[in-house]
Amino acid sequence: xxxxxxxxxxxxxxxxxxxxxxxxxxxxxxxxxxxxxxxxxxxxxxxxxxxxxxxxxxxxxxxxxxxxxxxxxxxxxxxxxxxxxxxxxxxxxxxxxxxxxxxxxxxxxxxxxxxxxxxxxxxxxxxxxxxxxxxxxxxxxxxxxxxxxxxxxxxxxxxxxxxxxxxxxxxxxxxxxxxxxxxxxxxxxxxxxxxxxxxxxxxxxxxxxxxxxxxxxxxxxxxxxxxxxxxxxxxxxxxxxxxxxxxxxxxxxxxxxxxxxxxxxxxxxxxxxxxxxxxxxxxxxxxxxxxxxxxxxxxxxxxxxxxxxxxxxxxxxxxxxxxxxxxxxxxxxxxxxxxxxxxxxxxxxxxxxxxxxxxxxxxxxxxxxxxxxxxxxxxxxxxxxxxxxxxxxxxxxxxxxxxxxxxxxxxxxxxxxxxxxxxxxxxxxxxxxxxxxxxxxxxxxxxxxxxxxxxxxxxxxxxxxxxxx
Amino acid sequence: xxxxxxxxxxxxxxxxxxxxxxxxxxxxxxxxxxxxxxxxxxxxxxxxxxxxxxxxxxxxxxxxxxxxxxxxxxxxxxxxxxxxxxxxxxxxxxxxxxxxxxxxxxxxxxxxxxxxxxxxxxxxxxxxxxxxxxxxxxxxxxxxxxxxxxxxxxxxxxxxxxxxxxxxxxxxxxxxxxxxxxxxxxxxxxxxxxxxxxxxxxxxxxxxxxxxxxxxxxxxxxxxxxxxxxxxxxxxxxxxxxx
Numbered sequence: 001x002x003x004x005x006x007x008x009x010x011x012x013x014x015x016x017x018x019x020x021x022x023x024x025x026x027x028x029x030x031x032x033x034x035x036x037x038x039x040x041x042x043x044x045x046x047x048x049x050x051x052x053x054x055x056x057x058x059x060x061x062x063x064x065x066x067x068x069x070x071x072x073x074x075x076x077x078x079x080x081x082x083x084x085x086x087x088x089x090x091x092x093x094x095x096x097x098x099x100x101x102x103x104x105x106x107x108x109x110x111x112x113x114x115x116x117x118x119x120x121x122x123x124x125x126x127x128x129x130x131x132x133x134x135x136x137x138x139x140x141x142x143x144x145x146x147x148x149x150x151x152x153x154x155x156x157x158x159x160x161x162x163x164x165x166x167x168x169x170x171x172x173x174x175x176x177x178x179x180x181x182x183x184x185x186x187x188x189x190x191x192x193x194x195x196x197x198x199x200x201x202x203x204x205x206x207x208x209x210x211x212x213x214x215x216x217x218x219x220x221x222x223x224x225x226x227x228x229x230x231x232x233x234x235x236x237x238x239x240x241x242x243x244x245x246x247x248x249x250x251x252x253x254x255x256x257x258x259x260x261x262x263x264x265x266x267x268x269x270x271x272x273x274x275x276x277x278x279x280x281x282x283x284x285x286x287x288x289x290x291x292x293x294x295x296x297x298x299x300x301x302x303x304x305x306x307x308x309x310x311x312x313x314x315x316x317x318x319x320x321x322x323x324x325x326x327x328x329x330x331x332x333x334x335x336x337x338x339x340x341x342x343x344x345x346x347x348x349x350x351x352x353x354x355x356x357x358x359x360x361x362x363x364x365x366x367x368x369x370x371x372x373x374x375x376x377x378x379x380x381x382x383x384x385x386x387x388x389x390x391x392x393x394x395x396x397x398x399x400x401x402x403x404x405x406x407x408x409x410x411x412x413x414x415x416x417x418x419x420x421x422x423x424x425x426x427x428x429x430x431x432x433x434x435x436x437x438x439x440x441x442x443x444x445x446x447x448x449x450x451x452x453x454x455x456x457x458x459x460x461x462x463x464x465x466x467x468x469x
Numbered sequence: 470x471x472x473x474x475x476x477x478x479x480x481x482x483x484x485x486x487x488x489x490x491x492x493x494x495x496x497x498x499x500x501x502x503x504x505x506x507x508x509x510x511x512x513x514x515x516x517x518x519x520x521x522x523x524x525x526x527x528x529x530x531x532x533x534x535x536x537x538x539x540x541x542x543x544x545x546x547x548x549x550x551x552x553x554x555x556x557x558x559x560x561x562x563x564x565x566x567x568x569x570x571x572x573x574x575x576x577x578x579x580x581x582x583x584x585x586x587x588x589x590x591x592x593x594x595x596x597x598x599x600x601x602x603x604x605x606x607x608x609x610x611x612x613x614x615x616x617x618x619x620x621x622x623x624x625x626x627x628x629x630x631x632x633x634x635x636x637x638x639x640x641x642x643x644x645x646x647x648x649x650x651x652x653x654x655x656x657x658x659x660x661x662x663x664x665x666x667x668x669x670x671x672x673x674x675x676x677x678x679x680x681x682x683x684x685x686x687x688x689x690x691x692x693x694x695x696x697x698x699x700x701x702x703x704x705x706x707x708x709x710x711x712x
Binding site: 016323358360361362363364366368369382386387389394398405409410415419423447448449455458459463 | 476478480481482483484485486488489504506507508509510512514515516517518519520521522523524526527530558607611612638639640642643644645646647648649650651652653654655656657658659660661683684686687688690691
């Protein structure tokens, strides 16, 4: 996907002024935050489960080579083919090669954020094949001229029901429906034809299970079940970090995934797909492929940001992020928005191509608190800020400012003099009512806020006075 | 016991009354309050902006200045949080500091936590009468575990009624340099906070961090709200507003 993360400030500005989006975001926030809060109380020991989940994901990453080989061996033994994609372009090349090998004309897809990284749908269409997204959110975006997803779980949650009504009427040529149930039924009827006529199904992979060579898929619409079992060929695409050692481990993670994501105890559908359809078996594709994608992940694995790869893509960090809640996902400018996106995007597309993102957080740590695998997101954002400084990617004025501040603050006499002058200057700037309306070098502050002026003497001065008296 | 007061750079410059309020409360609890004259800043601005070098010298300075105290107490979750939870990372590669640092972080407290957990204060001198709502600052709440402490202290004031606002644990949008780099987003978050404060019906918004204070107060004023007073919880508890 095209990277627009450098335009974060301008895009956020547009989103803050978009009344329709603001209304949709308000609904989203109330629903997801409240639902998760209720759902986690169902577990007797939520924090203990969270710690167990963290440990599982960390163990998988610390031994990733071993588990990947184990997965490849077991998946191959079940009749599947395991392929490796080093770059996003490799993902597209491999999918098209598989399609060519099996004379595929039409592809259906269940949700895969990894395929968004490489803009797979565009590559498929460019190759003259057709592709249909079957996740309702992704389908809505596809028929809206491939609008970008704004959330990793609910890709179209920036849209209102009314917008979807208009879109369906326009694209399907049907009477405009306003009832959600009717809209879903209309999508279902359209998609059903595609399931039946597709040659190949492409899915993501919530987990790849090393001990069994299985892929686990979590959906609410059952679209992954149809996508992976009706067509002749199934291709599951996911990042190499999605490996989980055992099915027992999956059970632990599943206790947290839907609860953290949508506040459900479990998703409506959970598919566990192991190998091709065997003799006498009724379900499953005849040909099964796994594409395990690197595309920057080994770089993260080898860095001090490894914890970010524990992510199980529940979206809780963005659901609870006050910044995301107010601007939505599009402002972030790439596949993964919110706190985890602000960590992954710079690592996957290049630090210099996403400079605002690590700073686009107040470090309030609500994301870290709700993350089911305990990714210390604020620490990772800070680490990325450090990398920007180390690589000279910050403006010289900012660096000079911090250096000067630090230099003065280590010289107490000079500091006392500086603050003495500043206290008086600020007092003067506050004027009659004691509020500053314009601050040089801090227009970002005064564009939306005033600042109450200080009383004119520093604590240091007043305290010294009080000691003399 | 000898308690070192880390005044914080923002209290020193912007709201000295909070420093005096903290002293009054600590003395009420029987402490000998020591205010190192050379103290300046904990280094958080540089640390959070990725400039470790700019932060390190200041961290070492705080360590030197407060080593001799029984406790380090700050009227800020954000500054005490930096010292307690981030200095070990910031100074990790400084040789021979581990023990000294462990002693410092173990004795570092946010003010209201110290008043409740260590001093076990039974009464406060403030006499304010009216409705107060409390904003939980991110670092107080999520780094320093401060939640009930300020509320317990406010409950000791017979004239005070605490009216909890919606989303009292949600960030006000300050975020240090975030508030200037992303002024528009920051103002929106502050605006949401102001709305919740106003809807609580409180006359006073009490809080425990200067960043949030300047941010919310500044936004309230820009919104034209001149009725809600924004006070540090120490000012309310000590009955000191301006010095």
